[in-house]
Structure formats: C-alpha cells, structure tokens
Amino acid sequence: MSPSPVADSPGSSALVVRGLVKRYDATVALGGVDVEIRRGAVTAVVGANGSGKTTLLKVISGLVPATAGSVHGPDGRAVHHLADAQRSRIALVPQEPTVAGHLTVWQNVALGRPRAARGPFLDDRRARRLAAEASAGLLPPHLLEQPAAALNKSSRQLVQLAAAVAREPAVMLLDEPTAVLDEDGVRALHALVRRFVADGGTVVLVSHRLRDVLDLADSVVVLRNGLVGHAGPVEPGTERQIVALLSAEERPGRRPHRPDPTHVALEARGLLGWRGLQVDSLVVHRGEIVGIAGQSGSGRSRLAAVLAGAHPASGQIRVDGHEVATGSIAAAQAAGVAYIPEDRQATAILANQSVAANLLVGRAEPRLRRGPFRRRRVERADAEELIGRFEVRPPEPDRPAGLLSGGNQQKLVVGRALSRSRVVVVADEPTQGVDASARGAIHAALFDAAADGAGIVAVCSEFEELFEISDRIVVLCDGRVVLDRPRDLLTPGEVLAASLGSPVPAGVELAGAAPPDVPLSDDRTPKGQP
C-alpha cells in the first residue's frame, strides 16, 4: 500500500484505517474496513453481535495483528504491535474486563506506569496518588485499597477505565464500557468521555446502548459482517435511523403474561448475606417479572446469587411453597431455580468447550438422557433450536464458545438457563452486550417463561429495559430493599432517587403490593423512542 496521506501531517483524523482485513483461520472477522476517526471527537462503532467491532478495536490497539491493511495512529505512524500503540498513546479498555485479581485496585491502575515508579524501584506513594487521580469520579476512594478480585464486573470495568486514563492516552478505545454499568456509572463515564474529548482527546466507543450513541457520539460507524455499512456524523437527519438500529426489536408475537397474585413462586425472608446484604422480604408471584434496580455495589448481584443458591446466606427461601436450603445451588436447581450469572467470562462460559456443550451443561431434563447416557440426537436438536431462537452467530454447534463474540457468548448463557424447566428464573443482567435483535429475543424468552407461570427476577442496569420488561420494580440500596412497587406507579426518576438513597415518598401502596390490575402490555414502545 502507498504511504498514507496522513503520514506527514497530524490532520483531522486521529486514526486512519485502510483496507483492514482480519481473518481467524477461516473466519473473516473484518473484510476490508476503511474508516477515519475524527480527532477530538467521539465516534461510536455499532453493529450486530459478531460484526467485528471488538476485532476492529483489538487490531487498532495492536493486540492482534491484522491479516492485511494498515492502521495509522494519531502521530501519523503505523500501528502494528502493542508497542506501537503504546507509543502512539492508544489505550484500549477491553470488552471482558481483565484485572490482576491478587493486586489491589490502585496497583492495577498504576501497573506499568513509569510515573508510579522511581527508576527500577516501586514507589507506592506516587502509585497511590496516580491511581487516585485517574479514578477520580469513577470509583469511590475506599475501593482503591481492595483486592481487584473482590470487585464485581462493573467495578472491574471502571478499574480498567481508570488504568486507561492513567496512561494519558491520546485515543481511548472503549469496548462496551456501559454493558453492565449502573445509572451512576454511566453518568460518570459519560462525564469522563466529555472531559477527555474537550481536552482534545479522541474516543472510539463500541456500544449496543442507544443512549451512549445519542448522548455522546459525534459520528457513527455501522459495521455489518466485518464491513463498514455506514459511516457519518450523528445528526438530526440520521438520528431516527440510529434509534431504529439500536432499539430492542421486541417480538410482535411475544406471549402476554399476567402475574398470579394467589401463587407465590419465590419468597425470601430475613436473608442475611455477605457484605451487608439484608433483605427482609421479597416475594415473586407466578407469571411476574420483578426488575431489581440499584447502584452497583447495592447488593443486586449478591441478592441474585443468594436466591440462586450460588452463595451462602442465612434466612429462608421458599420456591413454590417449599423451603429450599440456602447456599446450595443443587437444592435451588432441584426446586426449579434457573440462574443467569452476571459475569459470563468467570462464571458462565466454558470457553474451550463447544457451543452445544455450553448450551447443555448442567441441565437435568429427563428427555436429554437415558440413564447415565446422553441422548445425542435430542441434544443436537435442542442445541440447534436454541442457537436459532437466541440467534447465536455463527450458528455452529461445534465451534468452541471462546471464539464467539461477547454478545454471542451471552446468548449461550441465557439460552442454557432459560431452556431448563423452571419455576423461578434469576437473571443477572441477561441482555448485557447483546444486540438489538437478540435483546428482543431474550425479552421474548423471559416473557415466555412468565407466561408459562414462572416467577422472574431480573437485575437490570438499564432503566429503559427495566421499565420495558418489569411488572414490579424492587430497588436496593446498601444491601436493603428501599422500594418495591408496581412498575406503572413508578418513574425512572423515582427509581434513581431511591437507588441513591433518598427517601421515597410513600405515594401508593408499598412492598408486597398486589400487581397492578392493568392489562400487561407487551407491545409498549420503549421509552426514549420518539
């Protein structure tokens, strides 16, 4: 390729990508991508799961080598390796947060920063100061001293973000930074991005969340099957199409469900869990979807884990009227609790096993086995059905799951849990990282389960989705339930206020209230859509 025109001038482009091809064996992840990323602006990269967004960012940041094509950094020099990207001050915050678990948060943030050392010697005081500066506004200061392994997924994402900031980058590449962030975290992130861009920085942001694109992006790149489908500014003229592209495609044929106030599917009393989880009472009726909101660290995921038996706790849990031993996942599953964990990399995906194995593992339906033996024909059909229903791409049952894109891995986790026979579904951020179409499919599957009479507990960071799927919303703050009300009697503002700990006006009937007697719409347009 001829030397790029940007080679000698800073120009208006921070990144110039020409003819970029990335092949993994026979998979073409990028099929010839040409884009220019404007300096001092936010460019959103959107597209379906598996369209090549993560791959594009990985190649730009030198993490994986390109098969063909070129990338030029903000200094006009070509980027081939990680070292080039570091020299050009390109920092990546990856989709799956990877931190050194045995190090503290401040050590993670300051890791490898020359400023945090005195020659070959460590300088903890400087490192701490650097970490505090970089994480200001992102992480509460007390978190800095904690071991990173103790953090939940959203905090780890913020640690990675702080670590990227500590590198004083010229270009920040953010891969789905908001996938599991709570409302507060999203605001902090948006503020950080705005500040960074105002100071002349360049941001490339991958997201499936409409709000990120509309609020932040100056221009948008749409990827389709490894090619650029569209690239251009975000303007009033294009906004509508972006909305259409990123809004959950709710299925028209979604089965309506109606909470049955006479049947309790799940009842928890006096739960005392680790790190201050204290839930006096939570009731989920059959056919009801209860959305759990709250800030990260408020105990949402802890509550979900305890309800699913994944973590020990004291207290009483009843499923369908029968008491279930707490802290025993086997007992919970035997009683009919299906669980979608929050952190798919660490606790849900079998990366070196096939897609089919990931969809089948741990499921105990009698139809899948004959005594100790697998019924492979049934298994195969089941896996293929789930791949189709949840839109796993590529639709190959034998592909190792670790080679799928992040969103497609999430579909495996959801498909596995929602296909077991269940009385209760505990879903922790079920649609994280999933594209608009698959989000609709997952919503439909949750509605389906509810229509079949299951009680559903869904932890949901995104308000739009929370209000879309929930019949009732429960807000946690500091490990306690601070609000429990039918959705139709709530506004996003009230939920946010409650999750931040402000007292909620006891407007209508509170905790344990019967579900609203309004027909449950299953065709509501998502809020925020014009």
Add this chain to the structure above:
Amino acid sequence: MTVTAVPPAPTVPGRTRRALPGGQQAVFLIVIALMLLGALVFLPQLRSSNYLMVQMATYSAVLIMALGQTFVVVQVGFDLSTGAMQGFVGGLVFLMVGWGLADGPVILLALLAAGAIGYGVHGLLIAKAKMNFFIVTLASFTILPSLLRVILDGSSKPVFSPALDWLANGSTIGIRNPIILAAVVFAVLWVVLNRTVFGRNVYAVGSNREAARLAGVRVDRVTMASYAICAVCAGIAGLLLLGSLGAADPSAGLGNEFFALTAVLLGGTRFSGGQGSLAGTVLGLLFLVVLSNILLLGGMPQFWIGAVQGVVLLAAVGIDRARRDG
C-alpha cells in the same frame, strides 16, 4: 449519507469451517505409522510379529494407567501416585492371597481398595477440603510405597495367583490377554467420557469449574469420581504387573506415573483442563514405545532413552503451543 445506505451483507464473513480436533490426531497417527514402516524396513527384529506383541503386552499396564490419568488431567489435576498405587495393589494381593482368599474376591477387593483411596482420600481431600492436588497425591506417592514395604517386610515376595497369571501372561485367540484387557478398559472409558453426562461434566469442570458449578454440575463428585477412575486404572495396572512378575515387589511401579503422564500430554491433553482424549493418550503412548524401540534396536544406549523422550515431549507441546498462538 444515510444509515440505510448499506451494501448487502457479504456471505463469507462469520461462517467458518470448524477446526477438527481429530485432524491433529490423524497427523499423529500418520507420523507413528511412518516411523513404524521405516523401522520395519531397517530393523529386521521388528518384523517378527511376536516381538511387537510382546512389546504391546508389556506396555498395556502403563496404557491403562495413562487412560485413567487422562480423566484427572482433563478435569484439571494430576495424580502423582499412580505408579505407587500400581505397586501397592501388588502388596494388597499378596496379603489377601496369604489369607487364603480366592482369586476373584482378591481382584475385586484390591480394585475396590484402590478406588476407595482415589475417591475417599484423593478426591475428598482435593474436592471437598480444597487441598492442592499435587500435595495430596504427593503424600500418597510417599505413603503407599512405604506401606508396601511394611506389608512385604522390605523384600520381594512371590505370589501365586492363577487368575492373574492368566491375565498377564495368557493369550486368547492368539492375542495376549493384557492387550485385550487394555482394549476393554479403553472401550469402557471411552463410552464413559464421550457418551455419558458424567463424561461431559468432566470436560466442563476442567474448562471452568465455577461456571460448571453454577450451571448445575456437581463438581465435587466429578472430581472425586475422576480420581477414583484413575486409581482403579492404576490398580488394574498393578494386577498386570504382579501377574507378569509373579511376585509383589517393594519398588514395583515407581516411575511409571511419569511415563504414563508423558503419554497423556503427548496425546494432546492439556494441563489447563477441558481438553484431551483417550485416543490421543493411546497415540501418545504408541509413539513413545515405537520411538524407544527404534532407538534401542538401532543401537542407542538405554541410558539415553529418557532424555530423548523428555525432548520429544517438549518439542510436541511447544509445537502445539506455537500452532495455537500463530
């Protein structure tokens, strides 16, 4: 420009051929076959079918041991004590034959004891007490030979057991019994690993233990059962060794654990877990045996064999690593 101005989706991207794990094994098989063919041309001793048969029968015990070890390695772990167990079972048989028990119960009880140690000691301590597998099996690695010496009073003791003699030295329709036994063990374990829910759970636990647990796999039981299978296989290997020696020996079996493990790793099973196959283990052992025979018959001094095997292991694993990274 508008968002709708999108070219039609290309058909190629996103689709793949799947990389067959079997492809690697086919290559391995071809390498072994070529080695054997070459050896048959240049080394006349090999051409006697009896020589090959004796070799295969000799290594059947180690093969069975390696097959059991494969379960443990796939679910992440390693049983350091399989060689020690092989010898120890000889001591148990010596004891029970001394008590005047019939051969059938002797064999059954000996294997039961081995399985109990694998399940109730190794498995329990590793899975439930969360002790490191290396430490637990290292303890057995020192305890079992010591107990064996106590049982045998420090010296080799002749043991006469017609059933074991038949098993280790007899033939059926012209094939040595140890070879048949190894084939039967292989078939049974293959079905367990590839056709049962338990087998898939072994892979799942090795791939991501916590994910398997949350998905509903009883991970502790899987680990314990894997160590039991491994110990029983070592026990069977012990019966074969006893039968072929005609005696229980205080140092029997020691060192075999590493030979067996080398075969497992050469066969493509990874220490990181979740990957590996019994067929690979068979090929790994076959390769080692063919290689050392060629070297020995070709005139290389015996002392060098271990060095060559070690280098081969490093090379094989290194090539595998490079292939995956590149």
